[in-house]
Amino acid sequence: MLTLDFHPTGRHFLQIPGPSPVPDRILRAMSLPTIDHRGPEFGALGLRVLKGIQQIFQTKHPVVIYPASGTGAWEAALANTLSPGDLVLMYETGHFAALWQKLASRLGVKTEFLGLPGVEGWRKGVQAHLIEERLKADKEHAIKAVCVVHNETSTGATSNILAVRKAIDAAKHPALLMVDSISGLASAEYKHDEWGVDVTVSGSQKGLMLPPGISFNALAPKALEASKSAKLPKAFWAWDEIVEMNKSGYWPYTPNTNLLYGLAEACDMLLEPAFGGLEGTFARHRRWGEGVRAGVRAWGLEIQCNEAASYSPVLTGVITPEGVDADAVRKLIYERFDLSLGTGLGKVKGRMFRIGHLGDCNDLTLMAALSGCEMGLKLAGVKLAGSGVQAAMDYFAGHPAPVALQKAA
Numbered sequence: 001m002l003t004l005d006f007h008p009t010g011r012h013f014l015q016i017p018g019p020s021p022v023p024d025r026i027l028r029a030m031s032l033p034t035i036d037h038r039g040p041e042f043g044a045l046g047l048r049v050l051k052g053i054q055q056i057f058q059t060k061h062p063v064v065i066y067p068a069s070g071t072g073a074w075e076a077a078l079a080n081t082l083s084p085g086d087l088v089l090m091y092e093t094g095h096f097a098a099l100w101q102k103l104a105s106r107l108g109v110k111t112e113f114l115g116l117p118g119v120e121g122w123r124k125g126v127q128a129h130l131i132e133e134r135l136k137a138d139k140e141h142a143i144k145a146v147c148v149v150h151n152e153t154s155t156g157a158t159s160n161i162l163a164v165r166k167a168i169d170a171a172k173h174p175a176l177l178m179v180d181s182i183s184g185l186a187s188a189e190y191k192h193d194e195w196g197v198d199v200t201v202s203g204s205q206k207g208l209m210l211p212p213g214i215s216f217n218a219l220a221p222k223a224l225e226a227s228k229s230a231k232l233p234k235a236f237w238a239w240d241e242i243v244e245m246n247k248s249g250y251w252p253y254t255p256n257t258n259l260l261y262g263l264a265e266a267c268d269m270l271l272e273p274a275f276g277g278l279e280g281t282f283a284r285h286r287r288w289g290e291g292v293r294a295g296v297r298a299w300g301l302e303i304q305c306n307e308a309a310s311y312s313p314v315l316t317g318v319i320t321p322e323g324v325d326a327d328a329v330r331k332l333i334y335e336r337f338d339l340s341l342g343t344g345l346g347k348v349k350g351r352m353f354r355i356g357h358l359g360d361c362n363d364l365t366l367m368a369a370l371s372g373c374e375m376g377l378k379l380a381g382v383k384l385a386g387s388g389v390q391a392a393m394d395y396f397a398g399h400p401a402p403v404a405l406q407k408a409a
């Protein structure tokens with residue numbers, strides 16, 4: 001039982017794909033005293049984080065910051081742009097796509113859930129051609145929005161968002177494009193403006209290296225326009241008042257001051273030119289993903305994502321052999337080695353576990369995670385083809401990082 005008195009020796013290895021470990025530099029920034037959210041210093045902080053987060057989303061348009069988890073920002077994206085009964089085309093990449101679809105239905109829009117049959121769609125990114133075909137068939141433009149998940153955290157597959165944009169354009173369809181990049185942002189490449197996304201939803205506790213508690217809607221002019229006539233009830237989530245007050249760095253309600261200190265620090269870390277800026281960040285996570293997958297392959301285990309172009313730089317899903325309960329392996333690893341791994345969710349519960357390589361990591365934190373996995377798999381009686389730890393060491397040693405490894409200075 002975890003209590004505040006629970007202090008195991010050394011460092012806990014939080015290798016789930018979010019929340020990700022919060023670096024000391026961010027914890028220190030968040031420990032500053034809470035200030036008056038209507039006072040003069042606050043406006044400067046507000047403007048600083050709003051500018052920083054725009055750079056992370058790669059957008060010139062407003063980004064709304066909510067004191068809520070990612071789920072709140074999912075609701076905000078839909079509530080601001082849609083009317084009761086509107087038809088929304090959503091794509092099933094995995095458990096998070098399914099949860100967003102459930103939320104949309106509860107909110108009072110009609111959803112159509114497109115995807116490959118069975119578990120096959122949970123092993124790949126979005127198949128953009130299916131979206132194009134469906135939109136071409138929608139001659140009356142009944143579909144008001146297309147919703148996809150950028151990085152499907154339940155499986156470890158990253159979708160090509162530009163391909164989805166092109167599919168919508170090829171069908172000459174006016175639907176809004178809404179993207180969940182809750183776990184992708186700040187670890188996997190993401191370009192809100194260049195990819196023509198109308199609303200991007202994200203959260204604090206994944207690639208941004210912050211604790212849970214704030215989430216985002218990155219907007220585009222077309223989404224702001226849609227929000228003026230959208231009829232779903234919205235009050236707390238309504239963009240208009242927030243965007244207006246944000247112009248001077250303030251919010252209509254009490255914002256999450258200490259998390260905003262952390263966000264300011266996170267933006268500095270992620271954008272730091274000495275470490276390659278955002279491109280450097282993406283390159284580091286691609287390389288860590290390669291190293292972890294080299295390890296999984298050496299064990300002789302299957303990777304949940306079976307489409308190489310969609311391998312996630314954020315996490316890797318590992319399928320356990322038939323008859324081996326992945327959750328029992330996770331439990332053993334947690335109890336013996338104080339290492340937390342992600343559980344299989346929804347359709348793949350018990351069949352796989354997830355190793356996070358998002359947020360604040362380095363070669364050795366990942367080597368520790370792989371060592372814990374390898375010891376645990378062996379203790380659970382899984383026959384491994386070889387040493388994943390050795391293979392990952394060979395990969396990391398043989399492939400020096402293209403830019404400096406450490407984000408924190």
Ligand SMILES: *Cc1c(COP(=O)(O)O)cnc(C)c1O
Binds near residue numbers: 018096151183206
């Ligand atoms: C974590 C996550 C969510 C849910 O966010 P919460 O902060 O738990 O509400 C939604 N979508 C994706 C892809 C996620 O990774």
